[in-house]
Amino acid sequence: MREIREEDIGAVAEGAAVLGAGGGGSPYQSALVLRRLMRQGARVRVVDASEPASDEVGPILAGMGAPTVGIERLPTAGRFGHLVEAVGRALGRPAGFIAIGEIGGGNAISPLIGSAESGLPVVDADPMGRAFPELQMNTYMIAGLRPQPLLLEDAKGVTALLEHLPDARTAERYARALTWAMGGGAGLVLAAVNADQVRHLAIPGTLSLAEAIGRAMERARRRHAPTSEGVAEAVAGTRHLFYGKVVDVERRTAAGFARGTIRIEGLGSRRGQELRIDFQNEYLIARTGDRMEDVLLAVPDLLVLLEEESGRALGSEAVRYGLRVDVLGLPAAWEMKTEAALAVVGPKAFGYDVDFRPLPGDLLGRAAVPA
Amino acid sequence: MHVGVDVGGTHTDAVLMDGRRVVAWVKVATTEDVATGIEQALAELVRSASVPAERVEAVMLGTTQFANAIVQGRGLVRVGVLRLALPIGTAIPPLEDWPPDLVRAVDPVVRQVHGGFEVIGTPVAEVDPEEIRDAARAFRAQGIRDVAITGVFSPVDPSQERLAADLVREVIPEARVSLGYDIGSLGLLQRENACVLNAALGDVAERVVDGFSAALRRLGLTARLYLTQNDGTLMAADLAKRYPVRTVGSGPTNSMRGAAAITGIRDAVVVDVGGTTTDVGVLVAGFPRPAAVYVSLAGVTTNFRMPDVLSLGLGGGSRVREEDGGVRIGPDSVGYRLTEEALAFGGTAVTLTDAAVAAGRLALGTHPLPPGRDRAWGERVLAEAARMAEEAIDRMKTQAGEVTAVLVGGGSVLLPDALEGVREVVRPPHAQVANAVGAALAQVGAEIDRVADLDPAHRAERLGALRQEAMERAVEAGADPATVEVVEVEETPFTYMPGHQVRVRVRAVGDLAALPAPAGR
Numbered sequence: 001m002r003e004i005r006e007e008d009i010g011a012v013a014e015g016a017a018v019l020g021a022g023g024g025g026s027p028y029q030s031a032l033v034l035r036r037l038m039r040q041g042a043r044v045r046v047v048d049a050s051e052p053a054s055d056e057v058g059p060i061l062a063g064m065g066a067p068t069v070g071i072e073r074l075p076t077a078g079r080f081g082h083l084v085e086a087v088g089r090a091l092g093r094p095a096g097f098i099a100i101g102e103i104g105g106g107n108a109i110s111p112l113i114g115s116a117e118s119g120l121p122v123v124d125a126d127p128m129g130r131a132f133p134e135l136q137m138n139t140y141m142i143a144g145l146r147p148q149p150l151l152l153e154d155a156k157g158v159t160a161l162l163e164h165l166p167d168a169r170t171a172e173r174y175a176r177a178l179t180w181a182m183g184g185g186a187g188l189v190l191a192a193v194n195a196d197q198v199r200h201l202a203i204p205g206t207l208s209l210a211e212a213i214g215r216a217m218e219r220a221r222r223r224h225a226p227t228s229e230g231v232a233e234a235v236a237g238t239r240h241l242f243y244g245k246v247v248d249v250e251r252r253t254a255a256g257f258a259r260g261t262i263r264i265e266g267l268g269s270r271r272g273q274e275l276r277i278d279f280q281n282e283y284l285i286a287r288t289g290d291r292m293e294d295v296l297l298a299v300p301d302l303l304v305l306l307e308e309e310s311g312r313a314l315g316s317e318a319v320r321y322g323l324r325v326d327v328l329g330l331p332a333a334w335e336m337k338t339e340a341a342l343a344v345v346g347p348k349a350f351g352y353d354v355d356f357r358p359l360p361g362d363l364l365g366r367a368a369v370p371a
Numbered sequence: 372m373h374v375g376v377d378v379g380g381t382h383t384d385a386v387l388m389d390g391r392r393v394v395a396w397v398k399v400a401t402t403e404d405v406a407t408g409i410e411q412a413l414a415e416l417v418r419s420a421s422v423p424a425e426r427v428e429a430v431m432l433g434t435t436q437f438a439n440a441i442v443q444g445r446g447l448v449r450v451g452v453l454r455l456a457l458p459i460g461t462a463i464p465p466l467e468d469w470p471p472d473l474v475r476a477v478d479p480v481v482r483q484v485h486g487g488f489e490v491i492g493t494p495v496a497e498v499d500p501e502e503i504r505d506a507a508r509a510f511r512a513q514g515i516r517d518v519a520i521t522g523v524f525s526p527v528d529p530s531q532e533r534l535a536a537d538l539v540r541e542v543i544p545e546a547r548v549s550l551g552y553d554i555g556s557l558g559l560l561q562r563e564n565a566c567v568l569n570a571a572l573g574d575v576a577e578r579v580v581d582g583f584s585a586a587l588r589r590l591g592l593t594a595r596l597y598l599t600q601n602d603g604t605l606m607a608a609d610l611a612k613r614y615p616v617r618t619v620g621s622g623p624t625n626s627m628r629g630a631a632a633i634t635g636i637r638d639a640v641v642v643d644v645g646g647t648t649t650d651v652g653v654l655v656a657g658f659p660r661p662a663a664v665y666v667s668l669a670g671v672t673t674n675f676r677m678p679d680v681l682s683l684g685l686g687g688g689s690r691v692r693e694e695d696g697g698v699r700i701g702p703d704s705v706g707y708r709l710t711e712e713a714l715a716f717g718g719t720a721v722t723l724t725d726a727a728v729a730a731g732r733l734a735l736g737t738h739p740l741p742p743g744r745d746r747a748w749g750e751r752v753l754a755e756a757a758r759m760a761e762e763a764i765d766r767m768k769t770q771a772g773e774v775t776a777v778l779v780g781g782g783s784v785l786l787p788d789a790l791e792g793v794r795e796v797v798r799p800p801h802a803q804v805a806n807a808v809g810a811a812l813a814q815v816g817a818e819i820d821r822v823a824d825l826d827p828a829h830r831a832e833r834l835g836a837l838r839q840e841a842m843e844r845a846v847e848a849g850a851d852p853a854t855v856e857v858v859e860v861e862e863t864p865f866t867y868m869p870g871h872q873v874r875v876r877v878r879a880v881g882d883l884a885a886l887p888a889p890a891g892r
Binding site for chain 2: 029032033036068069071072073074075076077078079113155156157183184245251267317321322324
């Protein structure tokens with residue numbers, strides 16, 4: 001067991017923004033909430049996936065909603081703590097730990113706030129190793145786990161308990177509609193999981209990975225090196241894909257998602273080339289042309305845009321004309337690259353008729369896919 | 372005729388302009404109290420131009436005083452902070468992320484009260500008048516009269532902020548109230564931060580504006596007085612007293628606007644070469660392209676739009692070194708000690724100015740250059756300076772192809788007339804006082820930032836209404852109705868949401884309306 005302290009928040013948030021791969025929202029506000037709780041004496045204990053006893057259960061915590069609404073409707077104190085209590089009531093016994101729903105972006109911090117508010121330890125693992133836009137896009141749901149029970153709590157303390165949801169896609173539909181009715185933002189328990197399920201289904205060590213990425217970026221900054229060097233230090237499979245200037249961002253809203261295309265014109269050694277990135281909140285695919293071999297990277301591998309001046313990872317909502325960016329590719333965790341996972345989070349699941357050609361390696365540098 | 376004044380850290384510049392023509396200009400040292408320097412500059416300007424004082428119709432002031440007051444935490448007043456958001460938003464109270472020193476300087480009394488709106492315009496909670504009166508009584512008990520009020524989604528509906536302001540004035544009749552809706556755009560924390568900073572500047576704003584008005588009266592000038600804002604437009608002096616924070620980033624804006632105004636060029640890269648740095652910015656349709664990210668002001672995050680400027684360590688005083696058979700310029704500079712430390716002035720520092728002297732580009736200095744610092748060396752160094760500028764221009768360009776570059780600032784002579792990627796290099800007259808020219812020729816504008824329901828059936832009608840409102844606000848701010856135009860419309864959809872809620876930003880600008888001609892002219 002270890003602890004996350006106030007001085008660690010910045011690194012976790014910065015690394016989480018990288019793992020957001022364009023989505024997950026900015027961790028800025030969540031980080032402020034967590035810092036405030038810690039200054040008031042709250043503690044966040046972190047345990048490995050192997051530590052909770054087999055009979056313990058815990059909620060998968062995340063925030064749900066539109067980041068553009070979240071910048072006005074600031075977080076309300078105590079919401080995740082209430083959700084942890086509510087899930088205990090629904091299960092008829094108290095939760096023993098907190099499970100992370102999404103390690104990318106602001107959602108990496110939400111479970112830590114839940115931990116600070118409830119006193120329960122948070123498990124160092126998540127079910128995607130990045131951010132994804134929909135509730136079925138994680139290893140728990142891909143493995144066939146049901147979203148049971150699903151809870152949403154709005155900013156005023158209204159709690160919704162959904163039971164008997166047949167599958168994650170149905171959950172996505174109900175939760176989306178309820179979140180809208182709740183003002184565009186809500187705290188979410190996707191499901192309750194037991195310790196064995198976390199051990200077998202989640203990707204271990206991703207909270208530590210976020211912190212390690214953030215720390216390596218800090219070190220790079222201190223020696224006046226680009227932060228991309230830091231990311232490559234922390235994630236061995238990192239590829240530098242492109243360097244250039246954003247020359248166009250075309251946005252459209254489709255079925256409630258911010259979809260669009262970013263065009264980046266090459267600079268330096270990439271002069272004369274152009275990279276096109278499609279996004280649906282998260283960055284989905286990077287291409288230099290229209291042929292199959294022009295695809296440099298596609299989901300579930302991670303596309304990361306680092307803004308040159310600040311060195312920080314850019315969310316897709318913040319990309320705009322004229323920004324200079326390094327484009328990095330990070331290999332997804334192997335759990336996201338199985339046949340079953342690719343059916344839900346591969347390029348075809350997002351409507352692209354391209355084959356997934358993975359970057360070599362694993363997000364956490366693990367040797368091989370176990371049989 | 373208009374007078375533009377730019378108060379910088381080192382110099383106070385003033386120009387007298389007849390239309391787009393510079394009639395006279397002066398440069399004096401900025402004084403400790405600022406006002407004396409301004410008065411000296413104006414007196415000298417009026418005298419040297421021998422123009423009757425009554426022919427000056429308007430005086431435009433660009434100043435760093437408000438920014439300095441915030442950075443130094445000096446002269447700030449205590450602020451009563453009212454946030455209309457309960458029961459939500461409690462996890463991040465006001466001023467949560469401020470530097471402790473600045474919190475002490477503002478020494479706020481904070482009250483979170485019921486109120487705010489949802490994105491669709493329904494209230495989060497109704498305003499409770501007694502709760503607000505109670506907060507105001509708490510402010511009054513501490514002798515506070517400067518109050519900052521910010522409500523959730525007030526850009527969607529400002530009515531609660533206005534109601535709260537009325538309630539505060541019931542209790543504190545002499546209150547100076549800053550409303551988030553008037554000051555910032557979407558992003559509650561950033562808008563609230565800007566609003567609190569604005570309120571904290573209450574005394575400084577009155578002192579600066581009143582002092583400047585008094586100086587004009589002593590000089591016999593009856594001209595209208597304006598201050599320049601971050602976006603390059605003007606604000607009447609009485610409004611500037613209420614919204615001083617809108618002026619904090621006007622320096623680079625004025626310089627770029629001045630370059631545009633002098634040349635008449637609306638789309639160009641502007642390269643401002645000074646003693647220590649070169650600032651490269653981009654003019655789009657006559658206005659500086661804004662920076663993308665949140666702007667930090669003395670460690671406080673705000674959401675003003677500031678110009679996007681790339682600063683290079685390249686200027687007249689930059690040190691020059693030989694490295695690996697090549698030349699390295701800067702980023703360090705001898706700065707204002709150039710006339711003591713540079714080779715051409717008998718010093719030992721090798722500077723970019725020395726290279727320009729060696730190459731025959733500049734004729735100045737008091738001492739001959741030492742052996743080896745010949746024309747070929749000077750040209751090699753200047754070629755490296757040009758390469759650095761070319762790289763910066765290319766990085767700031769937003770489209771492929773060649774651009775027009777406008778060179779301003781005292782060091783612009785260090786750059787050549789031909790630059791790679793540049794169609795045409797323009798060196799406007801009076802480039803050394805481009806800031807003051809930019810202030811003198813600033814336009815009047817208004818920006819609205821709203822959440823609107825743009826469903827296809829009503830889209831055209833609702834966008835039209837927003838454009839109309841932006842233009843009306845510009846006219847209220849003093850723009851000539853005949854010249855007002857919408858210069859920017861930006862739509863940002865909300866993600867993860869059904870419906871057609873869209874964030875719309877509309878900006879309208881126009882020329883400053885002329886006063887009716889005085890009798891007998």
